Amino acid sequence: MRETNRDIFQAIADPTRRAIITLVALQAMTPNAIAEHFDTSRQAVSKHLKVLTECELVKQEQSGREIYYTLQLNKMKEFDKWIAQFRKLWETRFNQLDDVLLTMSANKQTLKNKKK
Amino acid sequence: MRETNRDIFQAIADPTRRAIITLVALQAMTPNAIAEHFDTSRQAVSKHLKVLTECELVKQEQSGREIYYTLQLNKMKEFDKWIAQFRKLWETRFNQLDDVLLTMSANKQTLKNKKK
């Protein structure tokens, strides 16, 4: 397992990790508690948590012998930043295309009616 | 290589594929043209395009013997949908936490002053 320079895109590629992210977004949880939500073993979850920790998507908070994991929302923003460049496209260029298609469709109707 | 039900999050895990997405977001491109932008072979790019096509992030448009690939912005919206649940958190809960911290800090000041 690679330990440095792990990126968030690789981290969220795994569906179990995405589910873990959703879980710890709502409240801090221990590996055992997290594992109980899935069909995987504690060790498997632990490995996923390691990946998420390495890319700083989650943070550990020790409390006695338990370790609580919480989501680092700030890191999640990096994904949002990436998607933002495309959001710009579908909010401008794409809406314009939709308009064109709607207009064409409307014109078709008009033409059909005219043919009658 | 898996051919059905490919996951879009898995698709964007690869940095080359993300770069391809950025390229074809701006204009439709052929595999050869795309490959010229990278240090990889045409075949490697072709494989990435296959992955992106399978999960419908890009669409093919044949024109003679050339195939142009374009980004499917609608599919990209699914990423936005996923991140939206967390955006809600950092726009509300997180700001509230900021408020709490600010208030605590302000109260501390007040208490300090009262103690005098």
Added chain:
DNA sequence: TATATTTGCAACTAAATAGTTGCTTATTTT
């Protein structure tokens, strides 16, 4: 203090992935 619990770490296996090479098909150009 002895035992139980929580967790991380290391070694291993099986499966998936990225990339290469060689080939075929279809279309364009000469």
Added chain:
DNA sequence: AAAATAAGCAACTATTTAGTTGCAAATATA
């Protein structure tokens, strides 16, 4: 019609990844 170009497909290799098993360290409980 022949040669060149664009691109997909299949087989193969090397690397990465997810998951398992066993173990050690630290903390809590009886």
